[in-house]
Amino acid sequence: MLEVRRLRLLSEFARRGSIAATASALGYTPSAVSQQLAALERETRVALLDRTARSAELTDAGRRLAERAEQILTLVEEAEAELSAEADAPTGRVVVTAFPTAAVAFAPALARSLGDHPGLTFVLRQTRPSDGIRQVQSGEVDIALVDDWTGKLADQSPAALKFFHLRTDPLVLAVPASHPMSDPQRAVDLQELREEPWMAAPPGEPSRQAVERLLDTVGGARPVPWEFEGLHTILSLVARGIGITAIPALALAAGDRGVAVRDIPGVTLAREVFAVTRAASVRRPSVAVTMRAIYAAAQEVSAARTEPGE
Structure with a gap:
């Protein structure tokens, strides 16, 4: 009979593509993963992995069993869910x-x-x-x-x-509390803010791409933002008057008294x-x-x- 634990290892190996990555994801040593997959091969009497000195990949039989393993693991979880649903309280x-x-x-x-x-x-x-x-x-x-x-x-x-x-979660403008644009009675004008010291996450981050798309709407060469890891780091710098940013509204949930937040008219980035x-x-x-x-x-x-x- 096939062991569910070993099927989970095989399924994870199919997703990760290596013994080392599978071991890291599931908290095992690479040696333990290799041994358990070898035991699964003995149980099935079929070669599931094609091993070389430096790598391993699934055989055709291994891929077919990995697909079945996904189905089996889902059925096991559904059965466990049905049994636990009988409980009076979540535990x-x-x-x-x-x-x-x-x-x-x-x-x-x-x-x-x-x-x-x-x-x-x-x-x-x-x-x-x-x-x-x-x-x-x-x-x-x-x-x-x-x-x-x-x-x-x-x-x-x-x-x-x-x-x-x-x-x-919409993109909003965040400026220092002392900034002229912090006045809610004043219209937000991105063209007016183009030459401000903008701050954003590093290139490749989704929020950075959103800032670049926002600045593209005012045309011309956009300012080069100062780059910082972490939206909360950027907000702390805005609060200190170092620059301005556009940021997803959810990042403001922790609160920062030194930051004023403005909606950006006509912008639907979210x-x-x-x-x-x-x-x-x-x-x-x-x-x-x-x-x-x-x-x-x-x-x-x-x-x-x-x-x-x-």
Whole structure:
């Protein structure tokens, strides 16, 4: 009989493409992964991996079994979810991963809400959206909070994942509280701000691309932004009067008294924020109650924004 644990290793190997990456993702040593996959080959009496001195890849039989393994693992999780749905209260451990601004914005509301469930252990980690989706798919985490600037993320993701829309997060202008544009009675004019010291995330980051698209709307050569890792770092510099920025509104949830926020007329640049989980795990009480808490946290953060320009 095939072991579910070994099938999970094979499925993960099919996604990662190497023994080392599989071991790193699941918390094993490369030697342990190799030994377990070899044991799976002995169980099936079929060569599943084509090994060389430096690498390994799936054989045709290995690819077919990896596809079946995905189906089997989904069925196992659905069975576990049906059994746990009989429980009166959510229990166990739920691991959520989030992009940094969502983690900071949602954490207070989640802590308050999930504190009503003493049998539930809640873990919140920060990671990149692409890593979060991969970790949900592999079973490393239960829920991922991800952002999408393209409008295509949900359509391009595996069918085994379920996306729940939480909010639209628009790009807003953030200036020092002492800046003339902090006056809500004054019209926001991007042309007037072109020569200001702009700050943004490094090239390649979605928020940086949004800033560049914003500056493109005023034509001509756009100013070169100062680059800093982390939206909260950028906001702290805005508060100190060092420069200005355009930033997703969710990044302002932590609050900064030295920053004034203005909507940008005529600009529709925004990202969509989703909670992603495996479709098979939605019925688990622990996941269901956490999803409800996440949705409530997203609405609370949305309602709490009352800065100038709203």
